[in-house]
Amino acid sequence: MKKIFSILSFAVLLFTFIACNKDNEINDWREANTKAYEAITKNSNYRELKTETGPSGVFFKIIKSGTGTEYPLQTSKVKVFYKGSYYDGTVFDKGSSLNDVPVEFPTKDTVRGFSFALQNMVVGDKWEIWIPYYLGYGANGHYDSYTYLLLIKGYTTLIFEVELLSITQYPK
Secondary structure (H helix, E strand, C coil): HHHHHHHHHHHHHHHHHHHHHHHHHHHHHHHHHHHHHHHCCCCCCCCCCCCCCCCCCCCEEEEEECCCCCCCCCCEEEEEEEEECCCCCCCEEEEHHHCCCCCEHHHHHCCCHHHHCCCCCCCCCEEEEHHHHHHHCCCCCCEECCCCCCECCCCCCCEEEEEEEEEECCCC
């Protein structure tokens, strides 16, 4: 009986230790992302993307200005080059940079901050976009829909380098 009690006590302590470390890891990740995002909000090279109807919090830097005259709508399809990374530069989505082939998708099929930024770009624009976690994958992160493996941690600031190549479907 004493042996079972000892084993159970050890298991509870081990579980508590693991849970505390996991909480610390999440808090550290959230804090690091918050600091990086706040630094960008104070950097004069970046501007906040603001419209009367859009969300607030998306910051961007123009890498190259386009010559297009139309903006994609939420219901448009676009063709882009893009790459996604974390605040520390680690690439989480090579996107089209993997094989230099553009990617085509409906604007609405992206996280809210990405969709909002695309709708404010013209063809030829190339931007670096910073999306706070609440306009990205939120506090819970992003899980693979087939394997249920965590792909992007919660509280992640998303950074995308995006070049809008064309609007392939524009509702009339």
